[in-house]
Amino acid sequence: MNQKTARFSLCAMDLLLCAVLCGCTVNAPFADRDFALSNDTFPEYDPVLATIVVPEGEHISDYSLHISCDRGKEYLESLYFQKIETGLYNIKLDLKNLPWVGRDRFSGNVKVMKKAKNITESITKNFSFASFGSYNAEKERIDFDLHVGYNEDGDLYGIDPSNNGSETSIDEDGAIEYVGFDNYNVVSRDMRPVILAPVLDFSEFINTAGVEPSSLWISFEDTGVFYEVKLAKQEPVNMLYSTKADTAIVDAYPDYELNFLSFPASPSFDFSGTLSWEIPDEEKEWYLYAIGENDELTPLEPVFNKEDGTLELRARTLGRYVLMDGPCKEADAEASLQNGTEVSGNKYNPETGSFLPFAVFSACRSLL
Numbered sequence: 001m002n003q004k005t006a007r008f009s010l011c012a013m014d015l016l017l018c019a020v021l022c023g024c025t026v027n028a029p030f031a032d033r034d035f036a037l038s039n040d041t042f043p044e045y046d047p048v049l050a051t052i053v054v055p056e057g058e059h060i061s062d063y064s065l066h067i068s069c070d071r072g073k074e075y076l077e078s079l080y081f082q083k084i085e086t087g088l089y090n091i092k093l094d095l096k097n098l099p100w101v102g103r104d105r106f107s108g109n110v111k112v113m114k115k116a117k118n119i120t121e122s123i124t125k126n127f128s129f130a131s132f133g134s135y136n137a138e139k140e141r142i143d144f145d146l147h148v149g150y151n152e153d154g155d156l157y158g159i160d161p162s163n164n165g166s167e168t169s170i171d172e173d174g175a176i177e178y179v180g181f182d183n184y185n186v187v188s189r190d191m192r193p194v195i196l197a198p199v200l201d202f203s204e205f206i207n208t209a210g211v212e213p214s215s216l217w218i219s220f221e222d223t224g225v226f227y228e229v230k231l232a233k234q235e236p237v238n239m240l241y242s243t244k245a246d247t248a249i250v251d252a253y254p255d256y257e258l259n260f261l262s263f264p265a266s267p268s269f270d271f272s273g274t275l276s277w278e279i280p281d282e283e284k285e286w287y288l289y290a291i292g293e294n295d296e297l298t299p300l301e302p303v304f305n306k307e308d309g310t311l312e313l314r315a316r317t318l319g320r321y322v323l324m325d326g327p328c329k330e331a332d333a334e335a336s337l338q339n340g341t342e343v344s345g346n347k348y349n350p351e352t353g354s355f356l357p358f359a360v361f362s363a364c365r366s367l368l
Helices: 121-126 202-208 247-252 329-336
Strands: 048-053 064-071 076-085 088-095 103-114 134-136 141-149 167-170 175-181 184-186 194-196 215-220 225-230 258-262 268-278 287-291 296-299 303-305 310-317 320-324
Touching: 048 141, 064 076, 088 103, 088 141, 247 258
Parallel strands: 175 215
Antiparallel strands: 048 088, 064 103, 076 088, 103 141, 134 141, 167 175, 184 194, 215 225, 225 268, 258 320, 268 310, 287 296, 287 320, 303 310
Protein backbone atom coordinates (compact mmCIF):
# COMPACT_ATOMS: atom_id res chain seq x y z
CA MET A 1 0.00 0.00 0.00
CA ASN A 2 1.22 3.52 -0.79
CA GLN A 3 2.55 5.13 2.39
CA LYS A 4 0.55 8.29 1.86
CA THR A 5 -2.75 6.52 1.30
CA ALA A 6 -2.16 4.39 4.38
CA ARG A 7 -2.71 7.55 6.38
CA PHE A 8 -6.30 7.95 5.16
CA SER A 9 -8.72 8.88 7.90
CA LEU A 10 -11.65 6.46 7.97
CA CYS A 11 -13.90 8.54 10.17
CA ALA A 12 -17.13 9.79 8.58
CA MET A 13 -18.62 13.23 9.11
CA ASP A 14 -22.39 13.36 9.63
CA LEU A 15 -24.29 15.99 7.69
CA LEU A 16 -26.52 18.20 9.83
CA LEU A 17 -29.77 19.85 8.86
CA CYS A 18 -29.43 23.04 6.86
CA ALA A 19 -31.27 24.99 9.51
CA VAL A 20 -28.34 24.86 11.93
CA LEU A 21 -25.99 26.31 9.35
CA CYS A 22 -27.33 29.82 9.41
CA GLY A 23 -24.92 32.47 10.53
CA CYS A 24 -21.84 30.25 10.31
CA THR A 25 -18.89 31.42 8.32
CA VAL A 26 -16.02 29.46 6.88
CA ASN A 27 -12.91 29.64 9.03
CA ALA A 28 -10.00 31.82 7.91
CA PRO A 29 -8.74 32.40 5.26
CA PHE A 30 -12.33 32.45 3.97
CA ALA A 31 -14.03 34.01 7.00
CA ASP A 32 -15.16 37.01 4.96
CA ARG A 33 -16.84 34.89 2.26
CA ASP A 34 -20.55 34.22 2.35
CA PHE A 35 -21.73 30.73 3.16
CA ALA A 36 -23.40 29.14 0.10
CA LEU A 37 -25.99 26.38 -0.11
CA SER A 38 -25.23 23.47 -2.42
CA ASN A 39 -28.19 21.23 -1.83
CA ASP A 40 -28.63 19.98 -5.36
CA THR A 41 -26.19 17.25 -4.39
CA PHE A 42 -27.98 16.24 -1.19
CA PRO A 43 -31.75 16.73 -1.68
CA GLU A 44 -32.49 15.68 1.89
CA TYR A 45 -30.87 18.97 2.87
CA ASP A 46 -32.88 21.25 0.58
CA PRO A 47 -33.30 24.67 2.25
CA VAL A 48 -36.27 24.86 4.61
CA LEU A 49 -38.13 28.18 4.41
CA ALA A 50 -40.68 27.39 7.10
CA THR A 51 -42.43 24.61 8.98
CA ILE A 52 -46.23 24.71 9.07
CA VAL A 53 -48.92 22.95 11.04
CA VAL A 54 -52.00 22.03 9.01
CA PRO A 55 -55.14 22.75 11.08
CA GLU A 56 -57.21 19.79 12.15
CA GLY A 57 -59.82 18.91 9.58
CA GLU A 58 -57.76 20.24 6.67
CA HIS A 59 -55.36 18.44 4.35
CA ILE A 60 -52.08 19.51 2.78
CA SER A 61 -53.64 18.89 -0.64
CA ASP A 62 -55.90 21.86 0.07
CA TYR A 63 -52.84 24.11 -0.03
CA SER A 64 -50.54 25.25 -2.84
CA LEU A 65 -47.39 27.34 -2.99
CA HIS A 66 -46.72 30.37 -5.15
CA ILE A 67 -43.15 31.59 -5.60
CA SER A 68 -41.85 34.82 -7.06
CA CYS A 69 -38.10 35.07 -7.71
CA ASP A 70 -36.29 38.42 -7.61
CA ARG A 71 -32.91 36.92 -8.48
CA GLY A 72 -31.55 33.51 -9.40
CA LYS A 73 -34.72 31.99 -10.86
CA GLU A 74 -32.53 29.72 -12.98
CA TYR A 75 -31.41 27.91 -9.82
CA LEU A 76 -34.92 26.81 -8.83
CA GLU A 77 -35.95 23.24 -9.57
CA SER A 78 -39.14 23.19 -7.49
CA LEU A 79 -40.89 24.35 -4.33
CA TYR A 80 -42.69 21.70 -2.30
CA PHE A 81 -44.20 20.53 0.96
CA GLN A 82 -42.22 17.86 2.80
CA LYS A 83 -44.14 15.81 5.32
CA ILE A 84 -42.47 15.52 8.71
CA GLU A 85 -45.35 13.79 10.50
CA THR A 86 -49.13 13.93 10.43
CA GLY A 87 -50.17 17.57 10.15
CA LEU A 88 -46.59 18.89 10.15
CA TYR A 89 -44.82 19.96 6.93
CA ASN A 90 -41.72 21.80 5.78
CA ILE A 91 -41.77 24.26 2.89
CA LYS A 92 -38.59 23.45 0.98
CA LEU A 93 -36.66 24.70 -2.03
CA ASP A 94 -35.14 22.24 -4.49
CA LEU A 95 -32.09 23.81 -6.16
CA LYS A 96 -30.48 22.99 -9.50
CA ASN A 97 -27.74 24.12 -11.90
CA LEU A 98 -25.61 25.76 -9.26
CA PRO A 99 -22.32 27.42 -10.24
CA TRP A 100 -19.53 24.92 -9.65
CA VAL A 101 -17.03 27.57 -8.57
CA GLY A 102 -18.17 30.70 -6.79
CA ARG A 103 -21.62 31.65 -5.58
CA ASP A 104 -24.66 33.65 -6.56
CA ARG A 105 -27.69 35.22 -4.93
CA PHE A 106 -31.11 33.56 -4.92
CA SER A 107 -33.93 35.68 -3.50
CA GLY A 108 -37.67 36.05 -3.68
CA ASN A 109 -40.84 35.27 -1.77
CA VAL A 110 -43.39 32.51 -1.27
CA LYS A 111 -47.09 32.61 -0.51
CA VAL A 112 -49.26 29.80 0.83
CA MET A 113 -52.47 29.61 -1.19
CA LYS A 114 -55.83 27.90 -0.68
CA LYS A 115 -58.12 27.91 -3.71
CA ALA A 116 -56.33 30.93 -5.19
CA LYS A 117 -56.59 32.85 -1.90
CA ASN A 118 -53.46 33.96 -0.04
CA ILE A 119 -53.77 32.46 3.43
CA THR A 120 -50.17 33.07 4.50
CA GLU A 121 -51.15 35.71 7.04
CA SER A 122 -54.01 33.72 8.52
CA ILE A 123 -51.80 30.78 9.48
CA THR A 124 -48.70 32.65 10.65
CA LYS A 125 -49.51 31.63 14.21
CA ASN A 126 -48.77 28.06 13.16
CA PHE A 127 -45.49 28.87 11.43
CA SER A 128 -42.07 28.00 12.73
CA PHE A 129 -39.55 29.83 10.56
CA ALA A 130 -36.18 28.38 9.72
CA SER A 131 -33.42 30.92 9.16
CA PHE A 132 -33.73 30.70 5.39
CA GLY A 133 -37.19 32.24 5.40
CA SER A 134 -38.76 35.18 7.24
CA TYR A 135 -42.37 36.34 7.40
CA ASN A 136 -43.15 39.72 5.83
CA ALA A 137 -46.32 40.83 7.65
CA GLU A 138 -46.78 43.95 5.55
CA LYS A 139 -46.92 41.96 2.30
CA GLU A 140 -48.28 38.72 3.76
CA ARG A 141 -45.56 36.45 2.38
CA ILE A 142 -42.41 34.50 3.27
CA ASP A 143 -39.25 36.23 2.06
CA PHE A 144 -35.94 34.49 1.39
CA ASP A 145 -32.49 35.68 0.37
CA LEU A 146 -29.85 32.95 -0.02
CA HIS A 147 -26.38 32.40 -1.41
CA VAL A 148 -26.09 29.31 -3.60
CA GLY A 149 -23.06 27.58 -5.03
CA TYR A 150 -20.08 25.81 -3.48
CA ASN A 151 -17.74 26.92 -0.72
CA GLU A 152 -13.96 27.17 -0.59
CA ASP A 153 -12.23 24.42 1.34
CA GLY A 154 -10.66 25.86 4.48
CA ASP A 155 -9.14 22.47 5.31
CA LEU A 156 -6.79 22.98 2.34
CA TYR A 157 -4.95 25.40 4.61
CA GLY A 158 -4.82 23.03 7.56
CA ILE A 159 -7.97 24.37 9.19
CA ASP A 160 -9.88 21.51 10.77
CA PRO A 161 -11.63 22.28 14.10
CA SER A 162 -13.29 18.85 14.07
CA ASN A 163 -9.93 17.05 14.05
CA ASN A 164 -11.47 14.65 11.56
CA GLY A 165 -8.16 13.22 10.45
CA SER A 166 -7.40 15.24 7.34
CA GLU A 167 -3.87 16.63 7.12
CA THR A 168 -2.51 19.39 4.93
CA SER A 169 0.98 20.79 4.53
CA ILE A 170 2.94 22.91 2.09
CA ASP A 171 6.72 22.96 1.96
CA GLU A 172 9.08 25.81 1.10
CA ASP A 173 9.02 24.78 -2.55
CA GLY A 174 5.24 25.08 -2.73
CA ALA A 175 4.43 21.35 -2.77
CA ILE A 176 1.02 20.75 -1.17
CA GLU A 177 0.18 17.42 0.46
CA TYR A 178 -3.50 17.00 1.35
CA VAL A 179 -4.42 13.70 3.02
CA GLY A 180 -8.10 12.86 3.50
CA PHE A 181 -10.06 15.39 1.42
CA ASP A 182 -13.73 14.63 2.12
CA ASN A 183 -15.87 17.34 0.40
CA TYR A 184 -16.79 19.03 3.68
CA ASN A 185 -15.72 21.66 6.19
CA VAL A 186 -16.73 21.96 9.81
CA VAL A 187 -17.31 25.67 10.18
CA SER A 188 -18.09 26.17 13.87
CA ARG A 189 -16.41 24.77 16.95
CA ASP A 190 -19.58 25.17 18.99
CA MET A 191 -22.48 24.04 16.80
CA ARG A 192 -20.17 21.97 14.56
CA PRO A 193 -22.27 22.16 11.40
CA VAL A 194 -20.91 20.63 8.23
CA ILE A 195 -21.09 22.26 4.81
CA LEU A 196 -20.10 21.26 1.31
CA ALA A 197 -16.78 22.99 0.68
CA PRO A 198 -15.07 21.22 -2.21
CA VAL A 199 -13.56 24.24 -4.00
CA LEU A 200 -9.77 24.33 -3.82
CA ASP A 201 -8.63 27.95 -4.09
CA PHE A 202 -4.84 28.00 -4.01
CA SER A 203 -4.47 31.78 -4.08
CA GLU A 204 -4.49 32.25 -0.30
CA PHE A 205 -1.24 30.35 0.18
CA ILE A 206 0.64 33.52 -0.72
CA ASN A 207 -0.94 35.22 2.31
CA THR A 208 -0.97 32.28 4.69
CA ALA A 209 2.36 30.59 3.91
CA GLY A 210 4.19 33.18 1.83
CA VAL A 211 4.80 30.68 -0.95
CA GLU A 212 3.36 30.06 -4.42
CA PRO A 213 1.91 26.52 -4.76
CA SER A 214 3.90 24.42 -7.23
CA SER A 215 2.22 21.00 -6.97
CA LEU A 216 -0.68 19.19 -5.33
CA TRP A 217 -0.91 15.67 -3.93
CA ILE A 218 -4.43 14.95 -2.69
CA SER A 219 -6.10 11.77 -1.45
CA PHE A 220 -9.85 11.24 -1.36
CA GLU A 221 -11.36 9.99 1.88
CA ASP A 222 -12.43 6.32 1.93
CA THR A 223 -11.56 5.65 -1.72
CA GLY A 224 -7.95 4.46 -1.98
CA VAL A 225 -7.56 7.02 -4.79
CA PHE A 226 -5.20 9.99 -4.99
CA TYR A 227 -4.19 12.61 -7.54
CA GLU A 228 -0.88 14.40 -8.12
CA VAL A 229 -0.49 17.39 -10.43
CA LYS A 230 1.77 20.37 -11.13
CA LEU A 231 0.44 23.83 -10.23
CA ALA A 232 1.28 27.25 -11.66
CA LYS A 233 -1.18 30.02 -10.78
CA GLN A 234 -3.95 27.43 -10.99
CA GLU A 235 -7.51 28.77 -11.01
CA PRO A 236 -9.89 27.40 -8.32
CA VAL A 237 -11.25 23.90 -9.01
CA ASN A 238 -14.27 22.12 -7.57
CA MET A 239 -13.06 18.67 -6.43
CA LEU A 240 -16.47 17.40 -5.27
CA TYR A 241 -16.35 13.61 -5.58
CA SER A 242 -18.76 10.73 -5.08
CA THR A 243 -18.48 6.96 -4.78
CA LYS A 244 -22.19 6.45 -5.45
CA ALA A 245 -22.83 3.44 -7.66
CA ASP A 246 -24.26 3.80 -11.16
CA THR A 247 -27.32 1.58 -10.95
CA ALA A 248 -27.41 0.86 -14.69
CA ILE A 249 -23.86 -0.50 -14.58
CA VAL A 250 -24.52 -2.44 -11.37
CA ASP A 251 -27.54 -4.05 -13.00
CA ALA A 252 -25.54 -4.88 -16.13
CA TYR A 253 -22.67 -6.50 -14.16
CA PRO A 254 -24.25 -8.09 -11.07
CA ASP A 255 -21.38 -10.57 -10.59
CA TYR A 256 -18.55 -8.03 -10.75
CA GLU A 257 -16.87 -6.16 -7.94
CA LEU A 258 -17.38 -2.51 -8.90
CA ASN A 259 -15.57 0.53 -7.49
CA PHE A 260 -17.08 3.85 -8.62
CA LEU A 261 -15.55 7.31 -8.43
CA SER A 262 -16.95 10.43 -10.07
CA PHE A 263 -16.14 14.14 -10.12
CA PRO A 264 -19.42 15.89 -11.01
CA ALA A 265 -17.77 19.28 -11.61
CA SER A 266 -15.21 17.82 -14.06
CA PRO A 267 -12.30 19.73 -12.45
CA SER A 268 -9.63 20.68 -14.97
CA PHE A 269 -6.02 21.58 -14.24
CA ASP A 270 -3.46 23.50 -16.28
CA PHE A 271 -1.24 20.43 -16.48
CA SER A 272 -1.85 16.70 -16.81
CA GLY A 273 -1.52 14.86 -13.53
CA THR A 274 -1.62 11.26 -12.29
CA LEU A 275 -4.82 9.77 -10.87
CA SER A 276 -3.98 6.58 -8.95
CA TRP A 277 -6.12 3.70 -7.64
CA GLU A 278 -4.98 1.19 -5.06
CA ILE A 279 -5.67 -2.32 -6.37
CA PRO A 280 -8.38 -3.83 -4.10
CA ASP A 281 -7.09 -7.38 -4.61
CA GLU A 282 -3.86 -8.10 -6.48
CA GLU A 283 -4.95 -11.70 -7.05
CA LYS A 284 -7.69 -10.53 -9.42
CA GLU A 285 -7.66 -9.01 -12.89
CA TRP A 286 -8.88 -5.42 -12.92
CA TYR A 287 -10.30 -3.21 -15.68
CA LEU A 288 -10.61 0.58 -15.60
CA TYR A 289 -13.27 2.40 -17.62
CA ALA A 290 -14.55 5.94 -18.09
CA ILE A 291 -18.33 6.23 -17.73
CA GLY A 292 -20.11 8.29 -20.40
CA GLU A 293 -23.31 10.33 -20.18
CA ASN A 294 -25.39 7.35 -21.29
CA ASP A 295 -23.56 4.83 -19.07
CA GLU A 296 -21.31 3.65 -21.91
CA LEU A 297 -17.95 2.31 -20.77
CA THR A 298 -14.78 3.40 -22.55
CA PRO A 299 -11.55 1.47 -21.80
CA LEU A 300 -8.74 3.55 -20.31
CA GLU A 301 -4.98 3.00 -20.42
CA PRO A 302 -3.65 3.00 -16.86
CA VAL A 303 -0.16 1.86 -15.96
CA PHE A 304 0.40 -0.57 -13.11
CA ASN A 305 2.88 0.59 -10.48
CA LYS A 306 3.99 -2.72 -8.99
CA GLU A 307 5.98 -1.11 -6.17
CA ASP A 308 2.99 0.86 -4.84
CA GLY A 309 0.28 -1.59 -5.96
CA THR A 310 -1.59 1.14 -7.83
CA LEU A 311 -3.06 1.81 -11.25
CA GLU A 312 -1.89 5.17 -12.60
CA LEU A 313 -3.87 7.15 -15.16
CA ARG A 314 -2.68 10.39 -16.74
CA ALA A 315 -5.49 12.95 -16.61
CA ARG A 316 -5.87 16.70 -16.78
CA THR A 317 -9.67 16.78 -16.39
CA LEU A 318 -11.28 14.36 -13.93
CA GLY A 319 -14.54 12.60 -14.80
CA ARG A 320 -16.50 9.43 -13.98
CA TYR A 321 -14.79 6.08 -13.51
CA VAL A 322 -15.41 2.48 -12.58
CA LEU A 323 -12.78 -0.08 -11.62
CA MET A 324 -14.08 -3.65 -11.95
CA ASP A 325 -12.83 -7.22 -11.82
CA GLY A 326 -14.05 -8.20 -15.29
CA PRO A 327 -14.28 -6.77 -18.81
CA CYS A 328 -17.23 -4.84 -20.16
CA LYS A 329 -19.50 -6.99 -22.31
CA GLU A 330 -18.52 -5.66 -25.72
CA ALA A 331 -14.82 -6.01 -24.92
CA ASP A 332 -15.45 -9.58 -23.80
CA ALA A 333 -17.26 -10.32 -27.05
CA GLU A 334 -14.42 -8.80 -29.09
CA ALA A 335 -11.93 -11.03 -27.28
CA SER A 336 -13.82 -14.16 -28.27
CA LEU A 337 -13.49 -13.25 -31.95
CA GLN A 338 -9.69 -13.10 -31.95
CA ASN A 339 -9.12 -16.75 -32.90
CA GLY A 340 -8.70 -17.83 -29.32
CA THR A 341 -6.26 -15.01 -28.50
CA GLU A 342 -7.08 -13.26 -25.24
CA VAL A 343 -7.78 -9.59 -25.83
CA SER A 344 -8.51 -7.85 -22.57
CA GLY A 345 -8.45 -4.12 -23.17
CA ASN A 346 -7.04 -2.50 -20.05
CA LYS A 347 -6.77 -5.67 -17.99
CA TYR A 348 -4.26 -5.94 -15.16
CA ASN A 349 -2.53 -9.33 -15.29
CA PRO A 350 -1.54 -10.45 -11.76
CA GLU A 351 0.94 -13.00 -13.12
CA THR A 352 3.07 -10.43 -14.92
CA GLY A 353 2.18 -7.36 -12.86
CA SER A 354 1.41 -5.38 -15.99
CA PHE A 355 -1.37 -4.30 -18.32
CA LEU A 356 -1.84 -6.05 -21.63
CA PRO A 357 -1.85 -3.88 -24.78
CA PHE A 358 -5.13 -2.36 -25.89
CA ALA A 359 -7.12 -4.21 -28.54
CA VAL A 360 -10.56 -2.80 -27.83
CA PHE A 361 -11.05 0.92 -28.39
CA SER A 362 -14.78 1.20 -28.95
CA ALA A 363 -17.08 2.21 -26.14
CA CYS A 364 -18.87 -0.61 -24.36
CA ARG A 365 -22.57 -0.17 -23.79
CA SER A 366 -23.34 -1.12 -20.21
CA LEU A 367 -26.89 -2.17 -20.97
CA LEU A 368 -26.16 -4.86 -23.56
